[in-house]
Amino acid sequence: MQVFKYDTRANVNYMVEVFAVASGKGGTGKTTSTLALGMALATEYDVTVIDTDTGMANMLFHTGLSDSETTLHEVLAGQAAVEDAIYERFGMDVIPCGTSLAGFREADPRRLREVVATVAEGTDVILLDSAATLGTRSAVLPIVLADRVVIVLQPTVPSISDGLKVQEYAKTYGTDVAGILFNRVTEDENIDTVARKAQRYFDGETLSKVPESETVRAARRASKPLLAHAAESEAAGAYREAAGKLTVRDADSTAVADRFRNAVIPDES
Ligand SMILES: Nc1ncnc2c1ncn2[C@@H]1O[C@H](COP(=O)(O)OP(=O)(O)OP(=O)(O)O)[C@@H](O)[C@H]1O
């Protein structure tokens, strides 16, 4: 099932804000968080989530889209139009990415600008699920392109330290911090103290503290976002709380699209 709704709205300016969901290390819960925040925001906004982790994509496994033929890989390779990679799932528009090495090799990350610019013209909120490392062009691009970044942290010193690097990087490119989101919080951690201390170093507020929970893993095994699998769970509630703090800013979507088309891409580092 594919939707293409831009024609009907092309002449009207809407608000749109682009968030990157990022962290320093892998496995902090970026993909889980992108989809949970996306579903929570979708009750109020028109939301598009994009898997920009083109080297290690896994959003497709969280959304039941592992068989989709056209993904961001084909779009970034210049072989498909953006509209063909948009799937309507769980009340959102989902742009998954393929998992093959060949697909990754053929994908030109620079085309992501055009993808986001096109999507920006027909949606209110774009969430870019980002890759873990800041070392490659495809990994940094979402942070460069976004208006604001949601930094996902585990409540450990290394994770917080990595998160600070993400913040530093984001600021270099004029991307604000929307907030920090603690995930995989266990009861034996003194999360309130950790969060209070971490808060001193981050620009954005603490959006939420999501517990480590078997329900989150079960959602992934069921190929569903957490809010679709267990809407009433404590973790789902924590994500709704986070989404409630993400006030979407009012930016002219045409201006945002132009900004993306003209964005300067940093050199491979
Ligand atoms: N709060 C949580 N409780 C328990 N398991 C979790 C939680 N959040 C995420 N997970 C599990 O941890 C694993 C990694 O989560 P996810 O894929 O969202 O992280 P990621 O940051 O996107 O990883 P990557 O860096 O590999 O892209 C998944 O199996 C997921 O189900």
Ligand SMILES: [Mg+2]
């Ligand atoms: Mg991920």
